[in-house]
Amino acid sequence: WLSLLLESKALSFSSQVTVYVCSLHSTVVLPSVDEVNGRVLLLSNLPVCLSVPSFNTMIDQERREVMLQVAMEKDSPYQLEMCLQHEHNGMCRVQKSVPLHSVTPCMCFQLWWDKGDQRSRRSRSCPFRNNTELFQRNLWENVSVSVVQGQMNSGGAMLSWNLTAPCRVEAEVWPCQRDAGVDKDRCTELGDIRQSLSNDIWRENDRGHWVHIPEHLIGASNFLLVGLGYNSYLYFSLSARLWHWRWCLLVLLSLMLVGLAGLCLYFLHGKLKREGHVVLLSPPDVNNSVSKLVCELGSSLRARGLSVSVDLWSRAELCSLGPLPWLHSQLQPLDSQGGRALLVLTQAASKKAEDWGQQWDQQGQQGRDIAQGVEEEGEYKRLLQGLSSPYADVFSAALSCIKVDHQQGCAGKRFLLVHFEAHSAKPLSSERGLPELFQGLPLFNLPSQRQELLVQLAIGSKGPGAGIGG
Structure with missing residues (x-):
């Protein structure tokens, strides 16, 4: 029986070590981090840097915020880091506070001890996944739709839409024209051109376009809306977001003229200052x-x-x-x-x-x-x-x-x-x-x-x- 203690900064978990004793040699594979953390007896003797933060969430109704309670935060020599993630494939963004109105069922948290290298293991939890009914309203309130008028290669008019949602949604989008009469909640659909949102892979921004829409209806921006359907119907007014490409060109030309005038004034001031x-x-x-x-x-x-x-x-x-x-x-x-x-x-x-x-x-x-x-x-x-x-x-x-x-x-x-x-x-x-x-x-x-x-x-x-x- 041979006992050997290895002390080397070049060694890490899962490394392979070959030990030579006279004419004998033996190859040993060091255990991985997961194997070490799974051994209760060894875990008690390891430094706290090998453990992952354990936490739970609390809702502060008075401050309208979500608070995280982390175990052993004061005992750790390392700083606690946190990021917020939507869905499993979403980008994890650093965010210090989480207001209650932004909480959605697909919101997840990642926490880890910052040791300055890649050895930090993260704990991940999605605590609101079972509270679908409670936070489903927040999901729809955080959905935004924007529409821009464009022109096809053939010269016809088209509408390009962009939908941003924090979670996967099963819905359809369609253009409609709101009634100008007494019943302003009604919106007449413009043709059979509904489009379904993809629900297999979540994307923060979903895009699409509609073609063959009469141009006189596109110009009536006060009555043109976008319908978003999920069990019930939601309507998003686009009167402030719908831009005609000719107006965009006019605004761009005006900005260029203003910039040119400012440049002329700058050179004129420089000439007066020099001469x-x-x-x-x-x-x-x-x-x-x-x-x-x-x-x-x-x-x-x-x-x-x-x-x-x-x-x-x-x-x-x-x-x-x-x-x-x-x-x-x-x-x-x-x-x-x-x-x-x-x-x-x-x-x-x-x-x-x-x-x-x-x-x-x-x-x-x-x-x-x-x-x-x-x-x-x-x-x-x-x-x-x-x-x-x-x-x-x-x-x-x-x-x-x-x-x-x-x-x-x-x-x-x-x-x-x-x-x-x-x-x-x-x-x-x-x-x-x-x-x-x-x-x-x-x-x-x-x-x-x-x-x-x-x-x-x-x-x-x-x-x-x-x-x-x-």
Whole structure:
């Protein structure tokens, strides 16, 4: 007699082991899991992982739920898993709670201890199979029928039906037309075209179709129903489910148009974001109230996806490059990418423009050289004499650029005028005698003409939208 203890992770139930002792050898087949579980004496010494969960069901009428009571659940080192299955060949779906209205006679439960491998054995029970009368109503209430109109290859109309049921049903389906009179419970069958549901193998979705149905009856969706017969008759209204294929095509086309419009808006927004550059220039008499309005306008334009440069936000760069070079660096993208320069107009700005124009006429050719970008320090300093703010220097440089635009016949192509109504009792207009240098530039009074300004910035240089004559 030889006693042998095998300890190896490579061994499992039903494995074949050959034992060699000197010249003798013997082959031993280890018992299967079912054989081990069948031996009561050995089962008491095996770990709980070899057992299957035993459970029973309870109906909680107050909560309208089905509860499962599992034996030894607290003693098991493994987590309990459960899935719900309809019929023997149905898919087992994980479901934590089971409402009472979904319980059917063919409902089954599978429970097992989750050990993280394939060794877990499952216990399966169908506790409601004997309560057919009690839960038969739930079966029919969980049946759904849908019908879609289609077209045959010959061009005729047809109806395709799809029935979903949790259990096998012995029934027939047929199309019928409900009476429009007093007796609305009657439904006249459309021809002898009943179809029987297959009861041999359960399928969650059963399909079929009817042909040779008059098209004028198909279109009368308010009266077209589907009859489902099982001992008694059940009717399912299809007025909300019956779709004409032409309507489906129209809906599909509408969705495509909406998607195309959204795509165009997306690319248009991207184009404005890439090409819509705005240069916002302060007046020479900038103070706290004016600077606050200028910064708010710049932030608002930036929030709409525009690229915005504000002289008040670029003081370090402005002092490093100088007023005229900084302004030219900001205006250069406007010529290649599109965009506008906004010049904030105040009373001091108008007065400065008038004085600048008179001084321009007195300077002659030297002034024209300055306007074309030739930085002759002596003349340029005399032109800006009496101004201490770098923003005033930028304003004067902008006047030079506007003068050049006038000479080239493109006034209003790059520059727009904006006026804050909070600094004037009345909005500015061409009738109030603006300086000659500003004639031909579009003028916008904010906030009343805010929308017009946004439109003008969106269309770029396609002509003024609120210009002033001259």
